[in-house]
Amino acid sequence: MAMLEATRVRLAGDRSHIGRRLAALLFLLLIVMSLLSLGHGASGVSATQMLLDWLAGREAAQVDRIIMHSIRLPRLLTGLLVGAALAVSGAMMQGLFRNPLADPGLLGVSAGASLGAISAIVLGGALPPAIAALTGWHLVPIAAFAGSWVAMFTLYGIATRQGRTSVATMLLAGIAMSAMIAALSGLIIYRADDQQLRDLTFWSLGSLAGASWAKIAVAGPVIALALALSPLLARGLNGLALGEAAAAHVGLHVQRVKTAAILITAAATGASVAIAGAIGFVGIVVPHLLRLISGPDHRWLLVNSALLGASTLLAADMVSRTIVAPAELPIGIITALIGGPFFLWVLLSNRRVLDA
């Protein structure tokens, strides 16, 4: 009897304990994936071996250290940042639009970021030298961010009327916007030279191959800030699930939540597109899987999306480096191959909601 009283009775329907345990599990998974990713590559350097050597005080070979430091570590970090950013952006957009199919990649937000990046690469040379010197390295990510920001605001503005966001309008507007952005991008690409074309291919399919410390220095802080701020919106996004009016009635500053969600999503998407190109479907697949396991409560959904998103992208990156080795596939192909059918499955299982 005493034991019965000691164990706190859990409220039926409260799944936060599942979310908490899942977070611990996903954190462990992420560590394993990170070590695997560090040990994975053209040369036979093993991350665990290097770690053991370092712990034992043995000096690692010069070439191994260079491979680790300038190739694998930046690639790992980029994968972590981009994977987390994409999954969290997806989860936040889905919460904002109250729709499990919303995703920066599908709705043209990533395309907007790509357009920004493409414009910066191709037309950046035409800038007056003074401005070019001022923006320098930062021009591409800034342009990508601005592109995703404009796309996101346009989309939200079109789909929202009198405080109600229409699902059908949103999806159709996203498709129309993606097409227009693709056309604009095409026009700009037409002007590109050979070197620029090679840079541009990287954007369209996405890849972690171009990872470098310089890029991480630019995009890393933006993504880190966006990820750190996202949990603050968890309560607001939970409230928004009831609709904007009801969210205001429970005491939320709805407009503030919406603006913050738009800014964070645009920043995270823009920054990740800037360093890794447009990688699709991570933002849909990861949050959806997590909702199936621990429910839609954003207090754990956002954190767990960051963890699982990072692991997923590391896994996809390893596959992309393996299946046609020694060459490598753009990572966007892998995520689309797996994510496409998954997206269809989500669509079909939500058919009743979408038709309503």
Added chain:
Amino acid sequence: MSLIARDIRLKLGRSQILHGLDLTARAGRLTAIIGPNGSGKTSLLRALTREYLPDSGSITLNGRDIAGLRPEMLATIRAVLPQHTVLSFPFTAAEIIRIGLTAPVDSGRDRLIEAALAKVGLPGYGGRLYQELSGGEQQRVQLARVLVQVWHPVGRGGPCWLFLDEPVSSLDIAHQISVMELAADYARQGGGVVAVMHDLNLTAMFADHVLLMRDGRSLAEGPPAEVLTDHLLSTAYGCRLRVNHTPPDGVWILPQAVGVGIAERV
């Protein structure tokens, strides 16, 4: 302590929805807003809860202009039940109700959620997925969410308020009565209740004060006995209505005949 609305005018798009409405609802009473479809009942409720911002007029709640109250402040003194709530994510009933628990609670948040579920006649439903509940059950889960937001009818800052938009429209007769008893009970304990009502019999049974609307204007305001009259109702609804008149034959069922105390049995 009252809700006092004066000269509320509201325009949506190009059409004038409310033409200078007055309403005085006192705490401790159940105030019903009735009227035909399209008379502006829901629009008025939305103006009273600041979902719509009226073009002119003033609304004070417990003596304070609601235009000057911040949402988090307002949320501690009044909760709002919408007509329908469509959810796109698979929340459980307990998770929905927790969203209403925004204000700090003195003790046991989990226990409060269970108590609210029991109060709306859904004990043990915490783990059920919202989408898998029937329309009436969903509406009662929403009512439970609204109740936990202003659990005590009288709070530290004075009476609390429930704004209910057709709270019983998707319920069967037994649950209509038990939900109306719940609302009337909230008022008896000192809280304020303002409800948009469709059912005239339930209005007659439970309301202490009635506002009858037509075409965005107030036709009458007062105690049910003064407002629910042949003349006023016939004018408002545009058909001949007779109060307390039993038909000579056929079958009819009145909620008044169901009897009080049904809530305990359900």
